[in-house]
Amino acid sequence: MKAPAPDATLTRGLTLVPTAAIVIAVVIGTGVFVKARVMTCNVGSPGAVLAVYGLAGALTLFGALAYAELATMMPRAGGAYNYLGAAFGRRWAFLYGWMETFVGNGAGLAALAILFVVFLNDLVGGALAPWAVRLLPLAVLGVVVALNLTSVRASGRMATVLTAAKVALVLGIGMGAFWLGDGSWAHFGQTGAAAACADVPSRARFGVAGFGAAMIGALWSYNGWQYMVGVAGEVRRPSWTLPRALVGATVLIVALYVLINAAYFYVLPPEAVAAVSPASSVAREVAVRFLGAGAASAMAAGLVMSSFGTLYTSVLTTSRIPFAMAADGLLPAPLARISPRTRVPRNAVLLAGALGVVFAASGTFEILSDLFVFATLLFQGLTVGALFVLRRQRPEAERPVRTWGYPVVPALYLLAVGFLLVNTLVATPGRALAGLGLIALGLPVYAHYAHRLPPDDPADWLGDEPAADEPQAVAPHPRAVPDPEPVL
Template sequence: MKEESIGHETSTFQYSEPSENKNPRPLIRIVDAIAIVVGIVVGAGIFRTPSIVAANTGSPELFLAVWLLGGLVSLIGALCYAELSTTFPNTGGDYHFLMRAFGKRFAFLFAWARLSIIQTGSIALLAYIIGDYLSQLYSIGTYSSAFFAAVVVITLTAINMLGVRFGTGTQKLLFAFEFIGTLCVVVVGFFINPAPSALSTLPLASLDNPSAIGLAMVFVLLTFGGWNEAGYISAELKAGSRKMVPVLVVSILITTVLYLLVNWAFLHALGIERIAASEAVGIDLMRVTLGEPGVFLIGILVVMATLTSINATIFTGARTNYALGRDFTVFARLGKWNLKTSSPINALLLQGIIALALIILGAFTRDGFQSMVDFTAPVFWFFFLATGIALFVLRTKEAGIARPFRVPLYPVTPLIFCGSCAYLLYSSLAYTGIGALVGVAVLSLGTLFFFVVR
């Protein structure tokens, strides 16, 4: 039994904490943390969403402006997270912030959502991107995509179970390949002129009536999503939790510059109309500049970018499961931290099993792939908004605690962040179908489960 003071009240958590499994050690360096954060954010989305953004902006100037605005909104959110993660450094990340602000029930609900919807769903979706591509190169039958996706999840989960050094080392290697490959796309877009014959085969979109800047921002911010995962490594940062501020700021700046360069290269090579009409803008760019060899190269880059995101998602997702097991007796096995490998092995294992179950489900319901995207989005933005509100709550509830970093221009800055999250929550419900309702239903099951295990 352990008494832990949270805010102005004392809450009792029943969990086992053997001496050999006490706390994670601070082994993650700043460069590792930046590689993890940027690796999560910069995934295959940057080679998919520009066409949707172009169709909803209608001009090159607006097209680039919304990407710049997306970076600015993300930076504002990162500053809010910087205050929370430096003031309350904890392996649980958002889970810990929500625990202190809103109590055990709400934190449990968030951990349940991460375990059953947000993180595992993201891992399965990302794995299917790789599976779909590899099955085009080498098909082994009807379930090729599911097989390759499962192999990716099993391999990366095993690597992270070997220890934090293996996990972060793999992340840096994947990130290096991804970063170099993305820069190659930029160079090709700027310095290799498209072949007129190849360019003429690409369709042109009608941009007389672009749909909505707001819808474009939905996809831009979704492409920027993932930087909040930095909160889960704040307690493991070797240089101390105060260094989370430069980690978050540098990560967002790198991501923003990279996205602007990539989209500028798309504009230079294809033009706004062809970007808007493209179903795979990265493939179209490489096809008109380097031909079919370029198509193969962009496929490899998409695989590397997705592998980077999956590895980082597995790494951070297990930290929430560990925090859940640490604080609730029924999940005590998840709360065991292996000091030898400095990793939550049981939490990684359960996360991998759930992700594999979702991959198997996807193998039998291929139309469910898009539904799985819908499945995660509303729940994700709901808890993102809740974390923004938690900043206001904790400023009042724990006003006397030392804050190494305070978000600038408070309360305007966090209000902008909360407003952005609220808009994206609305949009994720308005533009999605049955998948969103399934996600809400699974979240509701978590509420019932909490009262059962109480």
């Protein structure tokens, strides 16, 4: 099943700080700055919004704990593609890669590139010409791709710088609101139920449906943590680094999100939060309250930087999925080629950028992004489900890290994901079924590649090689790159 190892190999150049920085840079994009408005409309009160963010954060942490075990079992490029293949077979692994590469990644990168230009236009006071607004997303995608063609060490350093700026932005708004804002703790006892809530459907307000919609919004703000395992094949000492980066970064993000959302409601009453224009952001309105009119430009600059950081690290992490698929013969072989100079999968990076350009130019990314949410939840649930399958089927496999609280913690994660999938199917059945349709479109593509491959063997997916932290005693998996000597 596995393709021969390429002449050049990936290099394990990511240590703890840049690995954790990649998690934070992918996750903290724009959602936390804008979602409070819709979530207040969904659940009504500040306390409920904070509770949803805390619950969604706990759910994200539960998922990260499960991914940590799987990632240290199979510390390879492609992340969940490997785990699904080991547990459920080649077909499900392909369908995951199909969705992430050709739908989610392309549409997601297009959306981020366009948001970058929207925020840039706000920063320059709307001075960009219409042609520039249309062409600049394509240009920024080109810049991001070019930066991702440098070495993974350089990418890690860039991610660290961008992450430091993102954390500073969230802390600046959150702490500045409490220190400088003329707010009131009385706001936390009020409700935003009477707000008009533009563009929020009435069926997504209050009750179980409102709670589910708010959870989807919060999880969208947390989305992206799972993509870091895509670069597991380039992480140094993965059994030590991966769990610390995943869990540590997730805990930090939850704390930052609760802080900044509490700051929003300290400065603005919930009815004012719910009434913020969809064309603006809650973070901007709050910053203007305690910094004055100049805060609008500062906030626009912060959102430009934040969207660029998420775009940059998204290309870094998701490009490793088509690389892994091509190494297994499930996509064209050139996508598995690695640059002998920079040791990055250059063709896979170029593919990610090209898909982003196509979606940005076509304008279809918004529809596909909405449809992709259901598929994302489905595959996240399947990935955590893979933990149970592999514990049962391969109990002898080496597990450098074991999921804390197993089986309760991953089971709670699966129950929550199941609730959200059902809620999405009931609330927006058209989008959910269309998301399943997009998954099904990958089946004929899978058949085209799979018929030329030998029968699927679970042992190939699990690897049967020693952990990447230890000296290699047998021939390594094509994507299992030995570590350099540990650097203390």
